[in-house]
Amino acid sequence: MKTTSCLFLFALAGLLAPASASAAPASQSPAAATPAAQAAAAIADRTDVVVVTLTNPLAVKRPAETIALASADLVKLVPGLDLKKLQVVDAKGKLVLSQLVDSDGDETPDQIVFQTDLGPSESKALKLRVGERASAVEADYKAYGRFVRERHDDFAWENDLIAHRMYGPDLETCKKEPLTSSGVDVWVKRVPKLVVNEWYMTDNYHQDHGEGADFYGVGKSRGCGGLGIWSGGKLQVSKNFTGTRVLANGPIRLVFELTYAAWGTARVAETKRVTLDAGSHFNKFESTFKGGKGSLSFAIGIAKHPGGVVEIDDKAPWMRVWEPLNEGKSGNLGTAIVLPMGAKVEAQQTDLDFLLVTPAPKSGPLTYYVGTSWDRTSAAGGAANWTKEAQLLSSRITNPVQIKLAANAAPTPPAAGPSK
Numbered sequence: 001m002k003t004t005s006c007l008f009l010f011a012l013a014g015l016l017a018p019a020s021a022s023a024a025p026a027s028q029s030p031a032a033a034t035p036a037a038q039a040a041a042a043i044a045d046r047t048d049v050v051v052v053t054l055t056n057p058l059a060v061k062r063p064a065e066t067i068a069l070a071s072a073d074l075v076k077l078v079p080g081l082d083l084k085k086l087q088v089v090d091a092k093g094k095l096v097l098s099q100l101v102d103s104d105g106d107e108t109p110d111q112i113v114f115q116t117d118l119g120p121s122e123s124k125a126l127k128l129r130v131g132e133r134a135s136a137v138e139a140d141y142k143a144y145g146r147f148v149r150e151r152h153d154d155f156a157w158e159n160d161l162i163a164h165r166m167y168g169p170d171l172e173t174c175k176k177e178p179l180t181s182s183g184v185d186v187w188v189k190r191v192p193k194l195v196v197n198e199w200y201m202t203d204n205y206h207q208d209h210g211e212g213a214d215f216y217g218v219g220k221s222r223g224c225g226g227l228g229i230w231s232g233g234k235l236q237v238s239k240n241f242t243g244t245r246v247l248a249n250g251p252i253r254l255v256f257e258l259t260y261a262a263w264g265t266a267r268v269a270e271t272k273r274v275t276l277d278a279g280s281h282f283n284k285f286e287s288t289f290k291g292g293k294g295s296l297s298f299a300i301g302i303a304k305h306p307g308g309v310v311e312i313d314d315k316a317p318w319m320r321v322w323e324p325l326n327e328g329k330s331g332n333l334g335t336a337i338v339l340p341m342g343a344k345v346e347a348q349q350t351d352l353d354f355l356l357v358t359p360a361p362k363s364g365p366l367t368y369y370v371g372t373s374w375d376r377t378s379a380a381g382g383a384a385n386w387t388k389e390a391q392l393l394s395s396r397i398t399n400p401v402q403i404k405l406a407a408n409a410a411p412t413p414p415a416a417g418p419s420k
Helices: 035-042 071-077 169-173 196-202 383-398
Strands: 048-055 062-070 086-089 098-101 111-118 123-130 143-148 154-159 162-166 185-189 224-231 234-236 243-249 253-263 268-277 282-291 297-303 309-313 318-324 332-338 346-349 353-359 366-374 402-407
Touching: 048 062, 048 071, 062 071, 062 402, 071 111, 071 402, 086 098, 086 111, 098 243, 098 253, 111 123, 143 196, 143 243, 143 253, 143 268, 154 185, 154 196, 154 253, 154 268, 162 366, 185 332, 185 366, 224 282, 224 332, 224 366, 297 332, 309 353, 309 383, 318 353, 318 383, 332 383, 366 383
Parallel strands: none
Antiparallel strands: 048 123, 048 402, 062 111, 086 123, 098 111, 143 154, 154 162, 162 185, 224 234, 224 297, 243 253, 253 268, 268 282, 282 366, 297 353, 309 318, 318 332, 332 366, 346 353
């Protein structure tokens, strides 16, 4: 798993803009800029302003590790720093692809996100440099998602390894094949390129034409990672999502939200935030609930299919299923759910799903990770290796990359030359 490590999820500090451009009276000297604005103006392009030191606390490789730095932390170090004028460079001064992420939808970036490879127990330093940000090109994009109105309000998303979709309101009343389900569908891919738009355009994605296909059956099950209220030994599930919001859409990180109307005897409404990074087999799901009284429990599920074998570790905790697709004619699929260490879970089942039941959090969202791996393409290999992937993710969540930020002492611009 190459999930985001040690995210600095602090409150957004306002990025300081230059003083107002409104004209001053002719007899008056130009309006005095704030100290922070003066500081920002004094930072020359191509100046290395922050040193980012990363340390892998695990004795395992962490390829394509996603690092997210919060604007609030950076502005504390360098007053007036503007994320929109910030680059990431490696130890040799080479530009590293980065992405600005607005995590709260206020049109102002809260984080700068990039990826790097870390060896076992490795430490490395990168720098943040002031300079014009280059626009990402199509080839840079490895994470993408969108609302698909033309397919009865699906929401589909993918990265270079995996793809999913969930179902919107129009599908509930579709004349041909109506479906009410908050389950999570799985699409398997054998190519790293983004395929969602192309597959919807050709409308023939249930057959593998060399890129993968939708072989997974969801129906009214939880699919891979859907949830419901667990009450009285029964599962109560919501209808299809009622709204969508995309907060970040590549090239490195996708963040979107789906909203679900209140359901069940407790009348609980949900906002589900999904984060997927390039190069990762796992999505991060964060479900925030409103309504409901008393203590609630939620069940997170994986669909039961013929030949599927489940394995559960209620201490880590995680659950994984390994199952044949099309009776093995289309290979085998691994699915998994991983919760943060310390989460209390209880294994349960229904006719449709294997479940992990966990108490509702006292505050904040219910956070868990949902992943897939297809043995026709993935280095994860067979069932035993997929189990190791779930175990490794659990270890990475518990032992995130350590991030140290330091203002570059007396930063000096590099030698003159074109900015790349």
